[in-house]
Amino acid sequence: MKVAISSSGTTLDSALDPRFGRAANFLIVDTDTMEVEVKENTQNLNLPQGAGIQAGKTVAESGAQAVITGNCGPKAFNVLQMAGIKVVTGIQGTVKEAIEKFKQDELEFSQAPNVEGHWV
Amino acid sequence: MIVTIASGKGGTGKTTVTVNLAAIAPVSDIQVFDCDVEEPNSHIYLKPENITTQEISTMIPVVDKELCNLCGECEKLCQFSAIALIAGKIMTFPEMCHSCRGCAMVCPEGAINEGKRVLGSLLEGKNQRGIELIWGELRVGEAMSPPLIKQVKQRINPEKFSFVDAPPGTSCPAIETLRDSDFAILVSEPTPFGLNDLALTVEVLKKLNVPTGIVINRADTSEPTSSVQGSMPDTIIDEYAEKEGIEILQKFPFSREAARVSSKGLLLVDEMPEMKKLFQELYDKIMSRLDAIKEKNPAKQAEGTMS
Numbered sequence: 494m495k496v497a498i499s500s501s502g503t504t505l506d507s508a509l510d511p512r513f514g515r516a517a518n519f520l521i522v523d524t525d526t527m528e529v530e531v532k533e534n535t536q537n538l539n540l541p542q543g544a545g546i547q548a549g550k551t552v553a554e555s556g557a558q559a560v561i562t563g564n565c566g567p568k569a570f571n572v573l574q575m576a577g578i579k580v581v582t583g584i585q586g587t588v589k590e591a592i593e594k595f596k597q598d599e600l601e602f603s604q605a606p607n608v609e610g611h612w613v
Numbered sequence: 614m615i616v617t618i619a620s621g622k623g624g625t626g627k628t629t630v631t632v633n634l635a636a637i638a639p640v641s642d643i644q645v646f647d648c649d650v651e652e653p654n655s656h657i658y659l660k661p662e663n664i665t666t667q668e669i670s671t672m673i674p675v676v677d678k679e680l681c682n683l684c685g686e687c688e689k690l691c692q693f694s695a696i697a698l699i700a701g702k703i704m705t706f707p708e709m710c711h712s713c714r715g716c717a718m719v720c721p722e723g724a725i726n727e728g729k730r731v732l733g734s735l736l737e738g739k740n741q742r743g744i745e746l747i748w749g750e751l752r753v754g755e756a757m758s759p760p761l762i763k764q765v766k767q768r769i770n771p772e773k774f775s776f777v778d779a780p781p782g783t784s785c786p787a788i789e790t791l792r793d794s795d796f797a798i799l800v801s802e803p804t805p806f807g808l809n810d811l812a813l814t815v816e817v818l819k820k821l822n823v824p825t826g827i828v829i830n831r832a833d834t835s836e837p838t839s840s841v842q843g844s845m846p847d848t849i850i851d852e853y854a855e856k857e858g859i860e861i862l863q864k865f866p867f868s869r870e871a872a873r874v875s876s877k878g879l880l881l882v883d884e885m886p887e888m889k890k891l892f893q894e895l896y897d898k899i900m901s902r903l904d905a906i907k908e909k910n911p912a913k914q915a916e917g918t919m920s
Contacts, residue, residue: 543694543709553700568706576700610708 496522496595497557497578498588503531505589511563514544520588521555524596530555545569545610552578561591561600570606582607614903615775617794617823621810623781625800626830626865629875631778632658633882634899635744637892642773647748648762648790649780650733657878661738661746669749670729671760673707674716680724687716687725712760732761737768745773759789766790783813791821796903798862800828803847811850815857824906827854828895832864860902863895 499516500507505527510516519532532551537544545565549572552560559579573580581600584591594600618631628647632655635645647655656664674687674696685698695709696716707730717725733751740746749765751758758780766789769775779790791797797818801811811827818825833847854861865871865888874884881888 540694543706546694546697546706546709550697550699568709572697572699572704575702575704 494524494559495555495557496524496559496561496592497532497552497555498522498560498591499534499562500588503529505529505587505592507588509561509563509584509586509588509591511585513560513562513565513569514546514548516548516562519548519552519555519557521557522588522592524592527592543568546572549573549576549578552576559595559602561595564608565603565606566608566610567606568610570603614795614907615769615777615793616796616798616899616903617777617779617791618798618800619779619787619791619814619818620781620800621783621812621814622801622807625802625807626828627781627800628655628658628778629871629881630798630800630828630830630895631655631776633880633888633892634896635659635776636742636880637882637889637896638774638776640774641743642745643743644745644747644768644770644773644775646765646769646775646777647746648765648777648786650749650751650758650761650765650786651780653748653750653778655778656736656738656746656748658875658880659740659744659746660878661740661744664736664738667735667737668731669733669735669761669764670731671710671757672712672714673710673728673730674705675726675728676703676705677724677726678703680722681720682722682724684721686719686721690715690719708756711757731755732757732764735761735764735768758786762786762789766793781810783810783817787814788817788821791818791823794821794823795906796899797823797825798828798899799825800830801850802831803829803833803850805849808849808853812853815859824902826860826862826899826902828862829864831867834864834866860898862898862902863891865891 497519499510499513500518500520501510515538516534521530537547545568549569553576561581561584565580565582579602582603618627620627635643647653681703687696688698693709693711695706697704731752737747747768749761780786801807829850882892
């Protein structure tokens with residue numbers, strides 16, 4: 494399956510970006526082949542607001558079925574839920590480490606956003 | 614005439630200046646507007662009676678899912694991600710919506726109906742001096758105050774004289790409040806923060822083309838008593854005003870007694886004769902500035918009366 498990880502860089506060795514909406518990139522990783530597709534998120538970095546919504550849309554369009562990130566707010570969480578994408582929050586380290594943990598079923602899916610929304 | 618009291622920095626004395634000016638004004642038919650809708654407090658001092666409250670809301674889109682064909686035109690138009698097409702479904706985020714109605718206009722199916730988001734309340738009352746106070750109270754949890762401020766300002770009667778208490782800062786709420794003012798009084802204090810935020814507000818007012826005067830609150834009016842630097846009067850605002858060519862309308866000295874009176878919800882012009890004198894001087898200066906503005910620009914005045 495495809496998993497989207499918020500990442501500060503573009504390779505599996507990059508550090509996971511703790512922010513979802515304003516992550517530098519999303520790495521869409523195929524957990525079977527470990528093939529990586531990079532989705533830049535720079536357009537959202539500069540958005541005054543609504544970055545979580547747009548990032549959620551980017552991930553939904555990538556075909557990913559799960560997201561691994563640090564923090565996910567209520568609006569992004571809603572979007573991902575609407576798209577049927579499961580979310581893992583509170584993860585640190587490299588993208589590769591996150592994927593390995595995910596593959597070994599060590600990560601737990603969130604039932605709710607783990608941070609509050611930003612002021613409009 | 615609309616005179617708005619602004620500052621940039623918070624806590625410099627905007628409300629104190631507003632309510633005391635209104636109380637000392639000899640003209641009848643005074644309206645006071647408290648546009649600091651996030652924490653209005655003019656009513657504490659002006660004590661309006663028979664207060665009426667009205668709920669104020671703003672338009673948000675409600676999508677008729679039967680009619681929506683998921684074309685995504687609304688999403689393309691919306692600059693605030695308040696409406697989005699996600700995984701073949703249309704989602705709305707009412708708290709992001711700026712009520713431009715653009716989504717409803719571009720929808721080819723007519724699938725977008727008008728819903729509402731409550732912004733807060735509009736309150737009105739009149740006190741025993743005959744001052745009419747109109748103010749807004751933003752709903753707790755609401756992040757956008759300009760639409761509510763707009764509603765408060767719609768009550769401005771151009772036939773009457775209005776004092777408008779602005780929110781602090783120089784972002785949308787302050788700009789919405791200052792817009793269309795005939796004159797702005799900028800209340801500052803002689804501190805680096807006071808000066809920094811005053812200068813920002815002056816830049817905003819240049820863009821809005823509103824004439825300005827400065828009031829220095831908690832001014833150090835003491836005579837220099839020694840050569841020790843710390844005991845010299847703090848003149849940073851005076852220097853700035855001179856450089857910018859902005860008139861200093863009045864200086865209110867630092868006064869513990871004034872703080873005590875204000876903390877009881879009383880008016881300085883009622884309790885302190887020396888303050889009453891300073892407010893009277895300030896009022897007279899504002900009136901002469903307004904007379905000059907009227908003379909210079911009678912057209913604007915006529916336009917204001919008509920609208």
